[in-house]
Amino acid sequence: MPAAQPEPVVYDAGALIAADRNNRELWADHRARLEAGVLPLVPAPAVARASRSLSQVQLRRLLRGCDVVAMTEPDAHEVGGLLAKSATSDVVDAFVALLASHEHANTVTSDSAELSHLLRCAGGTARVIEV
Numbered sequence: 001m002p003a004a005q006p007e008p009v010v011y012d013a014g015a016l017i018a019a020d021r022n023n024r025e026l027w028a029d030h031r032a033r034l035e036a037g038v039l040p041l042v043p044a045p046a047v048a049r050a051s052r053s054l055s056q057v058q059l060r061r062l063l064r065g066c067d068v069v070a071m072t073e074p075d076a077h078e079v080g081g082l083l084a085k086s087a088t089s090d091v092v093d094a095f096v097a098l099l100a101s102h103e104h105a106n107t108v109t110s111d112s113a114e115l116s117h118l119l120r121c122a123g124g125t126a127r128v129i130e131v
Contacts, residue, residue, distance in 0.1 A: 006029070006033040006038045008041070008105035008106070009040045010040070010096055010100040010105050010107050010108070011040050011041070012092070012107060012115065014108075014111055015110070016049075017059075019058055020058045020062075022058055029129075039065070041103060042069065043092065043095045044068050044070050045071055046092055047063065047068060048092075078098055079098060086121040088117070088118065093115055096109070097121075101119060101122040106126045106127040109128060109129070110130065110131050
């Protein structure tokens with residue numbers, strides 16, 4: 001039986017930090033996605049949350065194999081609406097949830113409870129993958 005095709009994913013800041021700390025499971029999953037032609041999405045605000053210095057070689061290596069998605073003004077308004085609906089305040093996590101919902105992608109995170117709540121509020125059916 002052939003191996004299952006990796007599904008599209010959105011990495012949040014926790015996933016980026018795990019990659020920077022050389023988390024072997026995250027790197028193995030990332031490599032499998034790339035080999036299957038699946039390019040993970042990363043919201044630019046998640047990069048800002050995880051990036052702390054030019055010496056984060058592993059972080060930059062991971063990002064070379066990702067599509068970094070900018071937040072537009074319409075996105076910002078939609079994020080604000082989701083924050084109001086979810087009664088939360090984390091702009092980065094809300095953008096991760098909206099991107100995952102729009103792209104029908106799973107999320108890779110270190111904060112599964114918060115993202116699960118935001119995904120439910122966004123109407124998404126994505127699976128949350130904990131790192």
